[in-house]
Amino acid sequence: VTSRPHAPQSVALAVDVGGTTIKAELVDRAGAVVAAEQRPTPQGHQALETVAEVGRTLLAQRSDAPVVGAGVVVPGLVNREAGIATYSANIGWRDLELVRSLGAEWRLPVRIANDVAAGGVAEHRLGAGVGTQDLAFVALGTGIAASIVSGGHLVTGHRGETAEIGHLGVRPGVRCACGRDGCLEAVASAAAIARRYTGLSGNDVIGARDVAERLNADAVARQVWQDAVEALADALAILSLVVNPARVVIGGGLSRAGEALLAPLRVALRQRATIVHPAEVTASVLGDRGGVIGAALLARDGWAPES
């Protein structure tokens, strides 16, 4: 089969709705960006109108390339089958009918999914997960969540609410924002690291990055950092016992700390690997583009596993 020499390549509309920024791209089959736009994320249901607008703006720039469909990835809980963004604490929406609204607006088939799932699928197919069929992608940011690819399939669970490892109870005595006691997120998220450092040292810091920068010179920073690493290793050890990933890919804002995070995490994980083989721990390759790349893959094939 030969294609016409100048036939326009098809594109997918990919949108990653983050807590602060909406990233939208037209992406060709090879994953190259044809056009891109960003908007600040409005709070609550107003975010829907901004997603619709940024999609309209991009579709107007597509020249004659056919658009195969749209993938939209969002934080929080998602009912993929019903096409509804069920809940996001960050953005503050509930039961938003994204697929129906955006499909009517853009006149395209639209699929939606959770953003951490998108990051995991993108790393599996095109990033740090290439070469394995069993990986866990862990997004370490303001909160902590994960996605699991097992035997090449994204684990979706009963209602799509899988791998919420930020709320594994690993540190009894520490209160979590979710109302439970001892959650990983209350010790090891970027927000928790900054908050705990300020509480123990009396020094105000803006974020976990400031704590990471003090690791060489500040014993309190080292302690808070190591506490976070140990708690994370406890959670990943549970994950290893349950699904036994070959590789754990660390993404999210905290992954920018690089080896300052990964090296002690590998040590802590090996110390806990008494029964099963420890996972290889590696940094995300796609960084903060993982979400939008996952959205483009979602638009193209609905994340059907390659056969």
Ligand SMILES: [Zn+2]
């Ligand atoms: Zn919690």
